[in-house]
Amino acid sequence: MVQIPKEPAPPSPLQRSVPTSADVARLAGVSRATVSYVLNNTSAVRISEPTRRRVHEAAKELGYVPHAAARSLRAGHSRLVLMPTPNVPIGPLYSQFINEIQWALSRLDYTVVQHGGIGLRGDDAARAWAELRPVAVIVPGVGLGPQGVAVLKRSGAKAVVTLTPEPVEGAHALILDHAGVGHSAGRHLVERGRRRIGVVVPEEPGFGVFSQPRLAGVRRAVQGTDATVTELPLAYDEAAAARLARDWRSLGLDAVFAYNDEYAMLVMRALQDEGVGVPGETAVVGADDLMLGRLLRPRLSTVHLELPSGRHLAELVDRVVRDPASVPTTHDVLGARIVHRESS
Amino acid sequence: MVQIPKEPAPPSPLQRSVPTSADVARLAGVSRATVSYVLNNTSAVRISEPTRRRVHEAAKELGYVPHAAARSLRAGHSRLVLMPTPNVPIGPLYSQFINEIQWALSRLDYTVVQHGGIGLRGDDAARAWAELRPVAVIVPGVGLGPQGVAVLKRSGAKAVVTLTPEPVEGAHALILDHAGVGHSAGRHLVERGRRRIGVVVPEEPGFGVFSQPRLAGVRRAVQGTDATVTELPLAYDEAAAARLARDWRSLGLDAVFAYNDEYAMLVMRALQDEGVGVPGETAVVGADDLMLGRLLRPRLSTVHLELPSGRHLAELVDRVVRDPASVPTTHDVLGARIVHRESS
DNA sequence: TTGAAAGCGCTACCAT
C-alpha cells in the first residue's frame, strides 16, 4: 500500500489508496450526491439513465466498496446484530443453531457478526460489544448482568436477547432451562429405581455455567427420595475416563448422568471396557440428543433440550428492533424432556 | 429512545440518546479534545490529575462508550480481523481451531469477528466483508477468487489468508490438503490389500468443497493398481445408512473411506447391525481424528489433518499486517497422515 | 436532474 504523503497528488490510475465515493464522482464527472443516489437507488430522486450508467461503470472500474462505518455514522444506526462467540468448543447442536439464526437474520437484511471477545468478562465484554453500536445483541450463555444490558441499551441497542438459565433484568430472555435438563434426567433415573446417581461434570474451564445448573437440577429431582447424588469431575480424555471406571465399583453408584452425549459416550465406553454392565449394573443418561447417542450400543438415553428455531428467534429480534415497546420482555422457558432409549 | 427533533434541546439528565464524547466534555466542563486525551491516555499530552478524574467520572456517570465506527473512520484504519462463518455445521476440530485463533489474535490486540454472510457467494461475499474495512481477513473453505482478494486489498485489508485446498492468487495461502487426506486413506487401504473401495460423500449441500477433493485424492492413490473407487453419497441419517448397509454385499466393496469420523461411525454402526464384519469383511477409515474414533469398537482408523496452531496463524497475520512486503505469499502445505487403529 | 454543504463522533494538529 503506497502512502501518498503530504502533497495532494494528481489523481493517477495507479494510485493505490482506497477509493471513495468522491473518486467515483470525479471519474464519472458528477457530484458525490449523485453517486450516492445512484448506488443506493434512492427512490425520492430520479437520475437520468446515462448518468446512472456512468456512475456504475466508474464504481466498477475503481472497485469501489462503500464504507460501512461512515455510512452508519451518518445514518445514526446500523443493521448489525452481534452475538458473542462462546469461549468453549461448541457442539454440533449449538453450531447448527447459530447457523439457523444467521440465515434467518440475513433474510431480514441484518448483518450478523460473532464477536470473539475471549478473555473479556462481564461488563468489559458488554462495553466491547457496545463500541460496535449493534442494533441488537444475542447473548448465549451467561456473563451478562443488568449492568451490561444497560450499557448496551444506552449505546443504542434496541434489542438484547439472552439465552440463559436465568432471566436478565432489561433483556428479552429465552430461558434455557439447564436445571430442567438435570431434573428430567434425575427424575427418570429415580423412577427407574436407581438410587445412587453420579453426575459427570466437565473439568475443562468454561463449562461450569451449564454443568452446575444441570447438577443442581438432579439434586432437586432426588429431594424427598432416598436417592443420593455424587458429583464426578471428569476431563474429556480417555485416560481420565478409564481411571473413573477403574474406581467405579468402589463408588457404589448405580447410575450416571453425563454432562452431554459426548461425555456419556466417553464414560459408557470406559465402563464397558471395565466390564461394568450398562444398563444392568449402571444406567447411563446423556444430554443434547445428538445423532451419536442413537448409534451407541446400548442406545443412549438422553435429555432433549428444545432450542428455539432460528426463524423464531430472528423474528423476535426483528419485532423488538422495529418497536421495542411492542414486545414485553417475555421470559419464554424452553422445555427439556427425557428420551428413553436402552442405556437406562 | 427519545428523538429530540429539530430544536437543540437543553441537555437534560433524563435525555435517553446515546452519550457522545461531547456530552462527557460538557459534564466535565472541558473540551472534547481533553476528553479524548484522557480516555485514550495519550502520552504526547499531559493532563492534570484533577481534570483526568473529572473526565473519568463524567464518562462513567453517562455510561459513555466510544463509537468504534467514528474512531476508525477518523483513524483511517481498524484492528478488525474478519473471518467468514462457514455455512455448514462445523465439527469440534474446527470449532477448537476458531477459538485458538480468536484467543491468539485477541492477545495481539485485534478485534476478531465472524461474519455470517449466509447466501452470499464469491465476490458478493468479498464485497460484504470489505464494507467493514477489516485490516485482515482469514478465509477458511473456498469461495474466494483472485477477484475477491483484490477487492479486499483495495479496501484496505493488509492481510488476506486463505485456508483452502488450492492457493489463491494474491493471498497468503495455507494449503489444507484435502486431496492429501483422501490420498493417505486410499494408499493405506490399498497397502492393506483392499481392492474395492467405497468413498462416502455427504449428500448435504455445502460439503462438496471438502469432500470432492478427498474423493479425488483416493482416486489418485489407486492409480496404477487394480483397485477401484466407488462414490457413495450418503445423508447424515440413520435410515440412509441402514439402506446403504442393506445393499452392501451387492456392492461388493471391501473397504470404505468416510468423509469424516462422524460419517464413519454412522456407516460402521449400520454395517455392524447388518452383520458385516469390520474390519474382516469391510475396512472402515474416517478422517479428522476425533476423540470419537478412539471410543468406537473396533477403534477407528482415521486420517489426521494437521491444522496450524492458532498462535502460528495469528503471528502470520500480525506480521503481514505490520509489513505486508516482509512476508512473501507463502504456500505452506499442511500435512495429512493416516492413524492406523483397528477398523482397517 | 444535479450540486453545494452540513454534520454524524472522533482524534490530532496547532494555538493559546
Next chain:
DNA sequence: ATGGTAGCGCTTTCAA
C-alpha cells in the same frame, strides 16, 4: 495544560 478546529466517508436536505 487545555481549547479550537479540520476532516475521515457518507447521506440528505435545500437550492438551483
